[in-house]
Amino acid sequence: WFRSWLNAYQWGKELTKKEKSSIERFCKNSIMSGTQADMIKEGMVVIQKYVEDNNIEFKWLLQVHDELVFKHKKFEFGKQAGDILTDVCNLYLQHIKMGLGGCKKI
Numbered sequence: 833w834f835r836s837w838l839n840a841y842q843w844g845k846e847l848t849k850k851e852k853s854s855i856e857r858f859c860k861n862s863i864m865s866g867t868q869a870d871m872i873k874e875g876m877v878v879i880q881k882y883v884e885d886n887n888i889e890f891k892w893l894l895q896v897h898d899e900l901v902f903k904h905k906k907f908e909f910g911k912q913a914g915d916i917l918t919d920v921c922n923l924y925l926q927h928i929k930m931g932l933g934g935c936k937k938i
Contacts, residue, residue: 834858868898871924875917876900882916 836851847855876895879902883890888909894901900917904910 871917871921872898872900874923875920878920879913879916882912 834851834855836847837855839845840847840851872895876892879900880892882888889905890909891903892900893903900913902913
């Protein structure tokens with residue numbers, strides 16, 4: 833709930849344009865932001881299970897927002913990890929299919 837909206841509603845006042853814009857931005861982004869976090873977390877679990885099941889030499893280095901950075905010996909695994917993450921993301925999305933956006937060799 834938004835305190836400014838609750839106060840305005842309670843006292844019969846109008847929100848400022850800035851308050852309305854802030855609430856609208858938050859509402860537009862909150863569902864997808866939560867979904868993205870869920871997709872990344874679940875994807876990390878599935879990738880880790882794949883690594884363990886296939887005895888792949890692998891190390892997590894970093895996770896920031898929607899990026900996963902890891903170290904491994906075979907470049908092909910980067911594509912496999914991307915495919916795993918894409919499959920996990922597609923479980924959450926009903927009308928959009930994710931594609932592999934950026935698997936890069938560093």
